[in-house]
Amino acid sequence: MRTRLARPDLHRRSCLLAALPWLAATSATAATPLHEAMRRAEALREAAVRAGDQAYGAVVLRGAEIVGAAPSRVVTANDPTAHAEMEAIRDAARQLRTRDLSGCVLVSTSRPCRMCEAAAGWAGISRMVHGPSLTDAGAPR
Numbered sequence: 001m002r003t004r005l006a007r008p009d010l011h012r013r014s015c016l017l018a019a020l021p022w023l024a025a026t027s028a029t030a031a032t033p034l035h036e037a038m039r040r041a042e043a044l045r046e047a048a049v050r051a052g053d054q055a056y057g058a059v060v061l062r063g064a065e066i067v068g069a070a071p072s073r074v075v076t077a078n079d080p081t082a083h084a085e086m087e088a089i090r091d092a093a094r095q096l097r098t099r100d101l102s103g104c105v106l107v108s109t110s111r112p113c114r115m116c117e118a119a120a121g122w123a124g125i126s127r128m129v130h131g132p133s134l135t136d137a138g139a140p141r
């Protein structure tokens with residue numbers, strides 16, 4: 001059961017969120033799309049482990065919608081590049097029928113490695129958020 005707590009700083013926070021929407025990640029109130037995306041990424045990480053793969057999951061979020069999602073498939077696909085983030089980016093590009101993912105957020109269970117960050121950059125991903133505390137890693141470099 002979800003419990004709502006009184007939040008005296010809610011107004012200040014909502015003003016901040018309007019200016020910096022990605023900060024919604026720090027909201028302790030209702031689940032945000034980022035929270036939902038991380039929940040999905042965690043579920044994919046668990047699925048990867050059950051399948052005997054590496055413990056990673058990732059999703060691509062566009063606005064409030066998950067447009068790409070994948071577990072790590074490095075072991076199961078015998079593909080050293082099949083990191084969850086790479087697979088989620090590929091899935092999003094397929095789903096959206098575009099290689100331009102600008103405006104999208106890559107949400108992953110761990111901080112993307114250099115390969116995945118580069119791929120996110122090539123795809124035009126706008127931000128990367130990782131880990132259970134929704135750490136904002138900024139734009140891919």
Ligand SMILES: [Zn+2]
Nearest residue numbers: 083112113116
């Ligand atoms: Zn990677």
